[in-house]
Amino acid sequence: xxxxSLITGASRGxxxxxxxxxxxxxxxxxxxxxxxADAAHxxxxxxxxxxxxAVALPLDVGQVAGFxxxxxxxxxxxxxxxxxxxxxxxxxxxxxxxxxxxxxxTEAQFDGLVDVHFxxxxxxxxxxLPLLADGGRIVNLSSGLTRVSFPxxxxxxxxxxxxxxxxxxxxxxxxxxxxxxxxxxxGAIETDFGGGAVRDNPDINRLFAGxxxxxxxxxxxxxxxxxxxxxxxxxxxxxxxxVEVSGGQAI
Numbered sequence: 001x002x003x004x005s006l007i008t009g010a011s012r013g014x015x016x017x018x019x020x021x022x023x024x025x026x027x028x029x030x031x032x033x034x035x036x037a038d039a040a041h042x043x044x045x046x047x048x049x050x051x052x053x054a055v056a057l058p059l060d061v062g063q064v065a066g067f068x069x070x071x072x073x074x075x076x077x078x079x080x081x082x083x084x085x086x087x088x089x090x091x092x093x094x095x096x097x098x099x100x101x102x103x104x105x106t107e108a109q110f111d112g113l114v115d116v117h118f119x120x121x122x123x124x125x126x127x128x129l130p131l132l133a134d135g136g137r138i139v140n141l142s143s144g145l146t147r148v149s150f151p152x153x154x155x156x157x158x159x160x161x162x163x164x165x166x167x168x169x170x171x172x173x174x175x176x177x178x179x180x181x182x183x184x185x186x187g188a189i190e191t192d193f194g195g196g197a198v199r200d201n202p203d204i205n206r207l208f209a210g211x212x213x214x215x216x217x218x219x220x221x222x223x224x225x226x227x228x229x230x231x232x233x234x235x236x237x238x239x240x241x242x243v244e245v246s247g248g249q250a251i
Contacts, residue, residue: 141185
């Protein structure tokens with residue numbers, strides 16, 4: 001049976017790349033977007049051109065109050081497009097970068113990071129558990145910055161660290177249903193994330209390239225295929241793990 005993967009924040013960057021690689025491996029995809037509806041629908045068209053089925057649904061991961069409406073939209077899409085009541089994979093990818101030194105971090109910055117990267121992940125996963133098929137997969141996105149420190153990233157890294165702990169607890173609690181839960185922690189990647197600093201600032205790009213054993217910053221095609229692979233039956237025994245995908249950053 002064809003798998004159905006839900007990827008949050010899939011209109012751009014790593015979410016978009018992951019969705020395409022899942023489709024290339026023969027899976028169908030539900031993509032969510034916050035503000036970039038045109039990009040999300042363009043992605044759906046790309047996936048359909050690959051011969052797979054897809055749908056784009058709006059979702060603000062930072063607004064828990066909106067989750068019940070999203071779940072009902074998702075339930076309707078599953079029945080209409082796939083004649084199913086469940087999906088197979090959840091990839092909690094949506095996020096944003098907001099960086100400042102500890103001394104300069106505002107409460108609004110802190111709350112925004114917690115709401116999107118931790119509270120949203122926690123309660124969206126909770127809301128989707130009834131729709132996730134037994135034997136399914138959950139992948140949570142973290143960061144290489146939970147293993148090494150870099151000035152200005154304290155709040156961002158802290159909420160990603162919380163997601164890594166949540167991953168382990170989810171794996172334990174969902175094990176009876178055969179659901180695996182893992183964390184993928186990318187290193188520095190050339191996307192528009194965080195204002196596109198790694199992609200667009202040559203000095204920052206060289207800095208991270210110099211910290212990486214393979215001698216360059218990462219690109220989306222270093223991450224998307226890995227997540228798609230982790231969702232496959234080949235990795236069914238990988239569970240409760242933090243998998244860093246960084247080319248050997250800061251080793």
